Amino acid sequence: MEAVLSVAAGALVVFGLLVLTIAVVGIYRMPDVYTEIQATAKGAALGIVALVLAALLAGDGPVIARAILIAAFLLITAPLAAHALARAAYLSEEPMYRGEDEEASPSGSRTGPG
Amino acid sequence: MDTLIDIALVWLVVLLGACAVRVVGARSTVARILALDTLVLVLIGLLVLYSASRGVSYFLDAALILAILGFVATLAAARYYGRGRLFG
Numbered sequence: 528m529e530a531v532l533s534v535a536a537g538a539l540v541v542f543g544l545l546v547l548t549i550a551v552v553g554i555y556r557m558p559d560v561y562t563e564i565q566a567t568a569k570g571a572a573l574g575i576v577a578l579v580l581a582a583l584l585a586g587d588g589p590v591i592a593r594a595i596l597i598a599a600f601l602l603i604t605a606p607l608a609a610h611a612l613a614r615a616a617y618l619s620e621e622p623m624y625r626g627e628d629e630e631a632s633p634s635g636s637r638t639g640p641g
Numbered sequence: 642m643d644t645l646i647d648i649a650l651v652w653l654v655v656l657l658g659a660c661a662v663r664v665v666g667a668r669s670t671v672a673r674i675l676a677l678d679t680l681v682l683v684l685i686g687l688l689v690l691y692s693a694s695r696g697v698s699y700f701l702d703a704a705l706i707l708a709i710l711g712f713v714a715t716l717a718a719a720r721y722y723g724r725g726r727l728f729g
Binding site: 536537540541543544547548550551554555560563564567571572574575578579581582585586589590593594596597600601604607608611612614615616617618619621 | 645646649652653656660663668670671674675676678679682683686689690692696698702704708709712715716720723724
C-alpha cells in the first residue's frame, strides 16, 4: 500500500511538472495574448492540482485538509482569472492572431466594442 | 522519491525563472499580468512540493494565501487595465 501510494505520488509529480512546463512554454510560443491565456489558464491550474494531489497522497491529516482547500480554490478561480484577463485584452483592443496568411498584411478588421 | 522531488524542485525554479523573464519582456500589459499570474501559480507548486518533501504542513498555509492574493491581484489588475476602474 505504501509503495503504491509512493509510485502514484511520483507519477502525479511528473505529470504536474509536464503540464506546468507546457503552460510556461505556451506563454513563450503562442502568437497572441488570447492563445497565451488559453494555454496557461488550463495548463497551470491542472499542473498545480496534480502537484497538490501528489502532496495529498503523501501527507497526513493537516496536509490533506490544506491540499483539498488549495486544489478546490485553484479549480474555482483559474477560469475566473482567465476570463478577466481575456476581457481586459479584448477591451483594450489587443491585436488578434488571424493565421499565417493574414499576418503579412495586418488589415485591422477586428471589430471591438470601442 | 526524494531524488524525484529534488529534481522537481530544481525544474520548478527553472520554470519560475522563465516566467520572470517573460514578465520583464512581455509584449503588452495583459501579457505581463498573465505572466505574473503564471509565476504565482508556479510558486504555489514549489511551496506544495517543498511541503511534501519536508513532511510539514505550514508551507501549504503560505501556498493557500498566495493563491488567494494572486487571484485577487490578477482580477484587480485585469479589471483596472481593461475598463479603467475597479468596480461598477
